[in-house]
Amino acid sequence: MIFENKVLACVDQSHFADYVADYAAWAAKRMSAPLELLHTIERHPELGSSKDHSGAIGIDSQETLLTELASQDEARSKAEREKGRLFLNRLRERVIAAGVTAPDIRQRHGNLQETLVAQEGTVRLFVLGRRGESAEITQRDLGRNVESVVRALHKPILTVTEGFTEPKRVMIAFDGSIITRRGVEMVASSPLFKGLPVHLLMSGKPSTDAAKQLDWAQGVLTAAGFQTTPHLVPGDTERVIATTVSEQAIDLLIMGAYAHSSLRSLLFGSRTSELLRSSKIPTLLLR
Numbered sequence: 001m002i003f004e005n006k007v008l009a010c011v012d013q014s015h016f017a018d019y020v021a022d023y024a025a026w027a028a029k030r031m032s033a034p035l036e037l038l039h040t041i042e043r044h045p046e047l048g049s050s051k052d053h054s055g056a057i058g059i060d061s062q063e064t065l066l067t068e069l070a071s072q073d074e075a076r077s078k079a080e081r082e083k084g085r086l087f088l089n090r091l092r093e094r095v096i097a098a099g100v101t102a103p104d105i106r107q108r109h110g111n112l113q114e115t116l117v118a119q120e121g122t123v124r125l126f127v128l129g130r131r132g133e134s135a136e137i138t139q140r141d142l143g144r145n146v147e148s149v150v151r152a153l154h155k156p157i158l159t160v161t162e163g164f165t166e167p168k169r170v171m172i173a174f175d176g177s178i179i180t181r182r183g184v185e186m187v188a189s190s191p192l193f194k195g196l197p198v199h200l201l202m203s204g205k206p207s208t209d210a211a212k213q214l215d216w217a218q219g220v221l222t223a224a225g226f227q228t229t230p231h232l233v234p235g236d237t238e239r240v241i242a243t244t245v246s247e248q249a250i251d252l253l254i255m256g257a258y259a260h261s262s263l264r265s266l267l268f269g270s271r272t273s274e275l276l277r278s279s280k281i282p283t284l285l286l287r
Helices: 016-031 061-097 112-122 133-138 146-152 178-189 210-223 237-247 262-268 271-278
Strands: 006-011 035-041 104-109 123-129 157-160 170-173 198-202 228-232 252-256 283-286
Touching: 006 016, 006 061, 006 112, 016 035, 016 061, 016 123, 016 157, 035 061, 035 112, 061 104, 112 123, 112 146, 123 146, 146 157, 146 271, 170 178, 170 237, 178 210, 178 252, 178 283, 198 210, 198 237, 210 228, 237 252, 237 271, 252 271, 271 283
Parallel strands: 006 035, 006 123, 035 104, 123 157, 170 198, 170 252, 198 228, 252 283
Antiparallel strands: 157 283
């Protein structure tokens, strides 16, 4: 089954998948959108058989060896598919219990980024865990796929943290850029946040037109029926966002993502990645 304008939840076999499913279910219900749970099985050649075949190099051995390796690979692939199927069925039951009608489940072999780019035309919102299977072992604070996946996509991406709390208060980190202006218009027109109070925060270096920009954003949201509270707080953006999130009991943050090139991020670091590492709440990234 192929859904249009769906919420696509990207899940892997870690305990973080439960929270991705929970937030995806919340979003799908709010938007009256179909939900698909997608599990991608990536091929890792380094995980092949560790058996020593160095002695199997006789005249008639090559064909036998290739057949043996192919058989092992097929068995391993079949086991992975079955494990993934059981995992997806459990998540499917979880989102049904949360109130989602007829969620779809899909399992694919391949690269996660390429798979999501191919799906993007039918997706309204991606939901992605900020941590995944690798974090179960390495304790890394940001998944290895997050930045590359976000950079490759153009639809909004909800990145979620551990645990689920239904959002009641949201905040837009607004800087007057085209991306965040579109984000304000998206929030105003989408049912995802209808009825929720919205905080608008401008921070960073003082600007002569900051108040005017903030007034525009507040006007758009107010006209759409939102209760809107503006904040104009000069200072370090990351610190100001963290402080405001805590003081205002914000449940979900909305912000632009990876506005600079990957090369610049490699040389100077990424503000988006730093914010994602430090933030304890789900964050909707705009591209």
